[in-house]
Amino acid sequence: MVPPPRPLIPKHVAPKTLILDLDETLIHSMSKGGNMSTGHMVEVKLEKQHAILYYVHKRPYCDEFLKKVSLWYNLVIFTASVQEYADPVIDWLERDRKYFRARYYRQHCTFRNGGYVKDITFVEPDLSKVMIIDNSPISYFLHEDNAIAVEGWINDPSDLDLLHLVPFLNGMRYVTDVRTLISLRMGDNAFA
Incomplete structure (x- = not known):
């Protein structure tokens, strides 16, 4: 009996770039006294104000997601949050290993239509060769063809959005133009 042919997958594929939003995509945080006053604590000093304590929670499967996709993509964080808040949160996400090749913050966004737009x-x-995963449509307003929309996450422990993205992102590594496959997938409203 002849074995079935092996799939034609290139042995080496130059990694594409995967941009990840932070708040309500990978994590959710509340300042001290909020409804979720548990979780990892991050102290944030904004300009000359007193420090603000934030309680940060990872979206379910966040660690597994980052570990897997960091093997396939050049990961970048692009958040509409201020750097003074985002850096301690990102440092906490990366405490065991270095996932992100670059970080972009509110100062890299454009304020338009009442929100922060990420170019x-x-x-x-x-x-x-680039995709963005974000829960806010205004954030990827300029590049909708490159966006993978996810539901905003606050505290649902049964959320599976990041886990469900892994097989899709695995396949995206091999396409010539990510926009082609994103348009097919998003047409099904799979993640929106």
Whole structure:
């Protein structure tokens, strides 16, 4: 009996860039006294104000997701949050290993239509090789063809969105232009 042919998958594929939003995509945080006053504590000093204590919670499967996709992609955080808040949270996410090749913050966004818009060409000018995962449509307003929308996460312990993205992102490594497959997948509203 002849074995079935092996799939034609390139042995080496240059990694594409995967941009990840922070708040309500990978984590959720509340300042001290909020409804979720448990979790990892992050102290944030904004300008000359007193320090503010935030309680930070990871979205379910966040660690597993980051560990897996960091093997396949150049990971970048692009958040509309201020750097003074985001850096301690990102440092906590990366405490066991270095996932993110770059970090972009509110100062890298453009304020438009009442929200902070992320121009992903700052990160990767070749739009065929870059995707953004974000819960806020205004954030990826300029690059909807490169966006993988996820539901905003606050505290649902049964959430599976990050886990469900892994097989899709595994396949995306091999496409020539990410926008082609994203348009097919998002047409099904799989993650929105």
